[in-house]
Amino acid sequence: VEVALVNMTLPQLRQLSAYGFCKDRWGSMFLTVCVGFSNPGDRQQSRVALQQTDRLQVAARLKALENLLMNVTRPPTLVTICRSVKDGYTPRPTWAFIETRLLHVLRTVAVHWQRSLQVVFDPQLWGGSAGWPGRPLAAFPLPKRKGA
Structure with missing residues (x-):
């Protein structure tokens, strides 16, 4: 379903900008909203449902991973x-929070096992090691909220 951006409300545009736009597939000339495999009508059996990720939930899962790797x-x-x-x-x-905490867990595990940890980022990683956190907003700046 195509929706004209000009018909969207400001809250809808803000939510859309939080997801950003992605190429549909390599070689395609179409952009889609970056929702991964979250379309209920897709043919993927491994579909991932959209969800709000809570930082406490992420921290608990990372602690469980740390405990697993320590033992x-x-x-x-x-x-x-x-x-x-x-x-x-x-x-x-939350990607930066997740990645930072995950690397911290891996450093902690490396110290526990008396190993060195070498972190290597793929040279073709979009945005490099720092990522590209402002990308979806840079192309489509939205007006500031009143009082913000």
Whole structure:
């Protein structure tokens, strides 16, 4: 369903800007809202439902991961992290919090296992290691709220 941006209310535009726009697929000339596999009508069996991610919930899950990695028989030798903000899988408002805390957990685990931790970012990562947190707002600046 196509909706003209000019017909949207300011709160709707703010919510849309929080998700941002993504290319539908490589080589496509279309942009979609970055919601990942959250369309109920998709053909993916691995669909992810949109949800609000609470920082306390994230912290609890990271603590559980830390406990798991501290108590395994052998320490991990390679960990791959997928930021996955561009496709909407990781919520844009909390990706930096999640990534920072996850790297902290991995550093803590490395110290526990008396290992060094080398963090390497893919050279083609959009926005580089710092990410691109302002990208959805940079292209579509919205008016400031009254009193903000």
